[in-house]
Amino acid sequence: MGHPIFARKKSHSEPGPGDAGKTGSWRVRRPIIDLAICIPAKTNSMACFNCWLYCPDGVITRTIPPTIDYTYCKGCEICAEECPVDAIRMVEETELIKKEL
Amino acid sequence: MHCIESGNVAAAYGVKLARAQVIAAYPITPQTPLTEKLSEFVDGGEMQAEYIPVESEHSALAVCIAASSTGVRAFTATSANGLLYMSEQVHWAAGARLPIVMCVVNRGVGAPWTIWNDHQDSISQRDAGWIQVYACDHQQIIDTVIQAFYLAEAVSIPVMVCYDGYLLSHTYMPFDIPEAAQVDHFLPPFKPAYALDPSQPANLNTVTLPDIRPDIRGDLAPGYMEIRHNLHTDLRQAIENVAEIDARFKDTFGRGGCPHVEPYRSDDADFIAVCLGSLSYQLRDVADILRDEGLKTGVCGIRLYRPFPDEAVVDALAKAKGIVVFEKALSYGNQGALCGDIKAALYHSKQRPFVRNYIVGLGGREIKTADLLAAFRASCAQTDDETDTPQWIGLNL
Numbered sequence: 276m277g278h279p280i281f282a283r284k285k286s287h288s289e290p291g292p293g294d295a296g297k298t299g300s301w302r303v304r305r306p307i308i309d310l311a312i313c314i315p316a317k318t319n320s321m322a323c324f325n326c327w328l329y330c331p332d333g334v335i336t337r338t339i340p341p342t343i344d345y346t347y348c349k350g351c352e353i354c355a356e357e358c359p360v361d362a363i364r365m366v367e368e369t370e371l372i373k374k375e376l
Numbered sequence: 377m378h379c380i381e382s383g384n385v386a387a388a389y390g391v392k393l394a395r396a397q398v399i400a401a402y403p404i405t406p407q408t409p410l411t412e413k414l415s416e417f418v419d420g421g422e423m424q425a426e427y428i429p430v431e432s433e434h435s436a437l438a439v440c441i442a443a444s445s446t447g448v449r450a451f452t453a454t455s456a457n458g459l460l461y462m463s464e465q466v467h468w469a470a471g472a473r474l475p476i477v478m479c480v481v482n483r484g485v486g487a488p489w490t491i492w493n494d495h496q497d498s499i500s501q502r503d504a505g506w507i508q509v510y511a512c513d514h515q516q517i518i519d520t521v522i523q524a525f526y527l528a529e530a531v532s533i534p535v536m537v538c539y540d541g542y543l544l545s546h547t548y549m550p551f552d553i554p555e556a557a558q559v560d561h562f563l564p565p566f567k568p569a570y571a572l573d574p575s576q577p578a579n580l581n582t583v584t585l586p587d588i589r590p591d592i593r594g595d596l597a598p599g600y601m602e603i604r605h606n607l608h609t610d611l612r613q614a615i616e617n618v619a620e621i622d623a624r625f626k627d628t629f630g631r632g633g634c635p636h637v638e639p640y641r642s643d644d645a646d647f648i649a650v651c652l653g654s655l656s657y658q659l660r661d662v663a664d665i666l667r668d669e670g671l672k673t674g675v676c677g678i679r680l681y682r683p684f685p686d687e688a689v690v691d692a693l694a695k696a697k698g699i700v701v702f703e704k705a706l707s708y709g710n711q712g713a714l715c716g717d718i719k720a721a722l723y724h725s726k727q728r729p730f731v732r733n734y735i736v737g738l739g740g741r742e743i744k745t746a747d748l749l750a751a752f753r754a755s756c757a758q759t760d761d762e763t764d765t766p767q768w769i770g771l772n773l
Contacts, residue, residue, distance in 0.1 A: 285581075291592035
């Protein structure tokens with residue numbers, strides 16, 4: 276991509292997952308979807324998907340059930356804010372890490 | 377074709393001949409007649425360009441940044457507080473390596489309000505990563521604008537063409553308008569290093585982290601520090617590009633020969649006056665008078681200010697006994713910015729002339745040739761004065 280002379284002198288890159296590194300490590304709190312409440316999961320229909328629509332990083336899938344790619348999710352909480360049925364809970368990463376230990 | 381016109385019109389003809397494709401500018405005194413002339417050219421069909429009116433200088437340069445990113449030749453112009461209002465975008469254009477050309481019609485910066493000439497506006501942007509060239513008359517304005525596009529595109533760095541408000545922008549002077557065919561030969565259409573293309577989506581200048589990181593293909597991409605280092609290296613290299621382009625221009629148009637500094641009677645001079653812009657032509661009268669008095673004096677106008685042409689400066693100045701730097705700008709709390717640069721350049725030379733600094737003409741205060749003469753003469757006589765404090769000419773305290 277770009278002119279051979281200036282290719283590495285400018286900041287340009289191909290868009291795609293991971294262009295900003297593995298940004299999941301930035302996350303302080305992790306969004307966890309409660310599938311018993313989540314509309315598409317609960318009704319088994321392609322409905323709602325507010326989390327997918329509003330996720331600024333595009334790491335939530337438009338699937339039944341929706342999934343979150345924690346490798347890149349920065350934990351911005353927008354999905355939790357936008358979920359109309361409060362199915363997304365934010366859990367402290369430190370709590371989760373303690374449990375994993 | 378020879379004509380008698382204002383400096384702003386000279387700049388406008390340069391932009392027209394360079395076939396700029398996008399012009400976005402916000403009017404500000406004393407730049408206004410330049411962009412008015414360009415809008416006339418576009419409106420009258422004399423120039424095939426998109427003229428985009430904007431609501432501010434910040435937007436003007438933002439439009440040029442967007443246009444240049446898509447691979448077209450972009451131009452803007454401003455002065456004083458307008459330049460400061462676009463300052464964020466000024467830095468951006470350099471970091472993004474976009475070959476935009478901008479005329480800065482030099483004017484003092486408020487507060488208090490002034491619309492008159494000094495150099496504080498462009499000097500305040502000297503560390504933004506742009507190339508800065510200062511023109512001394514109308515012929516240099518039109519010639520420099522044409523060369524600026526070639527230079528900017530050759531090194532992928534934006535160029536500011538600076539010229540004195542009113543003293544040049546609004547005065548009428550004869551100059552030659554080069555033939556369009558010759559300019560087309562000198563300056564072929566812009567072939568961008570990279571152009572935005574919807575069929576090939578790209579991220580431009582996205583956030584970098586302190587360290588370098590792999591791109592999505594796993595290749596290490598240059599980070600902030602690498603990109604900035606490259607800008608600096610290429611700016612230093614541009615000193616040579618400027619000389620080459622000047623030589624090419626001279627071959628085609630017969631004008632030029634002083635790409636970095638413009639000396640006048642300075643070869644054998646004991647004392648050399650140094651400055652930016654049209655002041656250097658006024659100082660030629662002073663040097664002539666002092667020569668008649670028996671003092672070997674000369675003048676050295678600095679044409680290329682960023683990147684700073686250290687070697688040319690040392691070649692021109694190091695043999696003298698004394699250097700007197702006259703400046704229409706100040707690094708407040710220190711000294712004239714140019715004076716500091718001159719001292720730094722001379723630090724490593726074996727013979728180091730004394731360097732004295734005068735601040736003149738801020739906010740358009742009249743610079744009287746008699747005052748310059750008295751200051752220059754006094755500096756030649758008082759060679760043991762070690763003071764680093766700039767002296768002010770024309771103050772009424």
